[in-house]
Amino acid sequence: MSRSERVALYFVASPLQYLAAKRIAENFEQGARQVLVWYKPGLMSIVKAEEWDACSYLPWPRLEPLPGLFGRHRRLRENIRLVAALVGSCETLVIHSAVFDTEAINYFLHALPKACGASHMHARILPDGLISIRRYPLSLGKRILQHTRKMRRMFAPELKYRCFSGDRIGSDAPFCDRIYVLPGLPNEYPAEKAALLPPLVKAVTVLRAKDISEKCALVVGQPLVDTGLLKESDMHALSEEISKWLVDHGIKKVHYKAHPKDPRHELRRPDYQLVAPADALETYLASHYYDAVIGVRSSALLFARQIYPPAVEVVAFGWDRINFKSRQEQEDMRNVFDSCGVRFA
Known part of the structure; x- marks a missing residue:
């Protein structure tokens, strides 16, 4: 695979996030290599592989660890290798996810740019329906838990957790430069980071047939x-x-x-x-x-x-x-x- 100038990577976990990723690919990331990763098995039925340059299911480490000792830890490393192969070599990497505090996604922020030789990395937030209308500040306990996840680096240098404070999805984090929001829904995100998506789908064009009286x-x-x-x-x-x-x-x-x-x-x-x-x-x-x-x-x-x-x-x-x-x-x-x-x- 030749080196790409720009790759847009999307981690999705719901149909809504999938539709948002499609709108971003069409309206904000034209010309980039488009890579989709879904981590909820049920999404497979709606993913159209031909619409992406590369796509794959990503096993969630906590729910689907590899067999044997330290299966969760090894699954994290295997996932990084899997996604790096999908992305390929690139100059700029743009990572999209609805949340960045979970370990299954966060470790990619450090490991993936290095694995793909990217000189520049941007992290951007996908909308997640009603969850996206409010901020959810990280508690002290959650922030302490973030730091304990750094310990994995002792055994695997690529597993460096990016700690942050403020909103748990990562909207306040220095690595996040854009938050996609949905039309018609309010939000509490910084105006300088918020980017409005076009409608996820067009208005309905199918009307009830006149000869059908049953509602x-x-x-x-x-x-x-x-x-x-x-x-x-x-x-x-x-x-x-x-x-x-x-x-x-x-x-x-x-x-x-x-x-x-x-x-x-x-x-x-x-x-x-x-x-x-x-x-x-x-x-x-x-x-x-x-x-x-x-x-x-x-x-x-x-x-x-x-x-x-x-x-x-x-x-x-x-x-x-x-x-x-x-x-x-x-x-x-x-x-x-x-x-x-x-x-x-």
Whole structure:
């Protein structure tokens, strides 16, 4: 492989991050060698390898260590070799990730430029839905943990952890020079670092056929009880509330989109038809018409409101039952949903 002038590398863990990486490649990194790495196995179904110069799945060291002694440590080193081979020799390396405090990503900041012979390295942050509207300062304990990760360098010189303070995703770190943000969503990042992405998908062009009288709604699932956001008893009441709303609005046909981390399909009722889009949900919405999109606090509701015309109902349920981390978090999220035009039931 010949030496590249510039390589844009993207570490992605969700369909939203994948769509953001595509927009960055198209609008901000034209001419660069485009390399995609995903570290959630479920993303394989939406990755189109032909759209990238190189791409691969990256095993998460903590979840998929190599067999034998020090398997996690050896997986970290193996991952660096894997990604270095994808990137190849280059002059400038631009690393994109939604977060930089995790050891599975952080070690690349030091090791990869050296492995690829890069003279210049930039680290940039991918948007991550609702998580990106607020700052999450590193606690003292987390900052101490960062320094303990430096000890790996005693056994592997390339594993040098880049410590930083402030926001845990790395937005305040000196190595980060740009933070990509989504249109329509507020953020608390420094204005001089923030870069606005174009819409992840174009507005919907598929309208409900005039000869189809039956209305159809999409219920967007997400883990609520299993993540401690909702009590089991409240889940049943919430499900009844959604069902009543659908009946009151004359909607009998209901599709259900499950969340990858929601194996129980908590919000699904027996008469809901399960849909499993091959593409990211946002892309699926842009090519499928629904009379209503229903959910709780999923960021998919925000994008549905941006994609669909005003005639489509986009409604959030159950906020009076959800266990938010703080009143401030609830107010911040409610303001975002309000500003995007999502209704509250």
